[in-house]
Amino acid sequence: MVMTIPKYNDLFNPLLKAMHNLGSSASISEQEEEVAKILGLSDEDITKIQYRNCTVFSNRLAWARHYLKRYGLLNNSVRGIWALTPEGRKTENVSKAKVDRFVKKLGSKSEDSVDGALNNDKEPEEIAWQNVLLEKIKAVSPDAFERLCQRLLREAGFTQVEVTGKSGDGGIDGKGIIRIGGLLSFPIIFQCKRYQGSVSASVVRDFRGAMIGRAEKGLILTTGTFSPDAKKEAKRDGAPPVDLVDGQALAEKLRELRLGLVIKQKTIEDISVDDDFFRTL
Missing domain, CATH: 1.10.10 (Arc Repressor Mutant, subunit A)
Structure with a gap:
């Protein structure tokens, strides 16, 4: 209901x-x-x-x-x-x-x-x-969206980020290496989905199936949203973890990295009377 x-x-x-x-x-x-x-x-x-x-x-x-x-x-x-x-x-x-x-x-x-x-x-x-x-992002070509995700991951600290985009590869669009604290690193694979609506749990399951044996973690980036079942599937106990970046998070990350946005700072004047000035006249 x-x-x-x-x-x-x-x-x-x-x-x-x-x-x-x-x-x-x-x-x-x-x-x-x-x-x-x-x-x-x-x-x-x-x-x-x-x-x-x-x-x-x-x-x-x-x-x-x-x-x-x-x-x-x-x-x-x-x-x-x-x-x-x-x-x-x-x-x-x-x-x-x-x-x-x-x-x-x-x-x-x-x-x-x-x-x-x-x-x-x-x-x-x-x-x-x-x-x-x-x-604006959804209006670009699929290749351009993959390049945007590649750039975003590089700017966020990933290394050796490659876009593979092979058809029939379980939805894997690319791979990279994330380094933590300058000491630890591990491979990650990612998928880029230009969606208007919600990404379903089946997409997460299929992606996880493709990542097994290739990487310890997976990442799905979308312009849309993730259904509640997709979020639960991504965190399912006993399964390799899949991190999800929805449209809101993607936009916020682009703002943080200053990619594709022109951000202008506004200055507001706070005006008050200088009493000391008038006392010294």
Whole structure:
């Protein structure tokens, strides 16, 4: 049975509870998994696409983060990790009406305009740039996407990164070596998937089957999302581990490495009267 995804302001308290459960900090994917568990949402609920690469659930949770950040309970790092502020760590529940009124006074979009934005496929600024970037990536050729993944892995510290892209090779698109601490290294194989929707568990299983005997770890990068079953399959006990990089994580990593993005810093002037100046006249 498909349930209705709660409105953005009905996600305020589940999100706060999730952040407390996760130790006061979490990535977006960790938040989504924990909130979905708290609300008892099904796989079908959380994978329903609303616009471009974004699900209804992800979009509304992004608005919830936006409001709680402006309310002073959340903040985020350049690496895409969100954390409770000191005030957030002391807060377990909020009044959604009070949060809405406070943020509205700051000049943010009102509750009605947010609902309208959701109905008209709009996103908060937090994810708008990500979706534009992912649409641009999905428009490039398969070879270009593989080269982008190769460049990203090299910039992230992998060595000997090669794109193989052989057909009938179990979905293996490339291989490389990751070095940890300058001392340990091990081979890794990767797969690049330009997806609009969710990557299924069967893709992870097939990829793992192809990697056995070739590498100790595998990595799947996609412009889409991973279904809950795919995430469970990637972490299945007793099976070789497969790391998953979804569209949001891919976009954040490209931002961190300054690949494909022009990032301009904004300077805000804080002006106050210099009392000492006038006392010395």
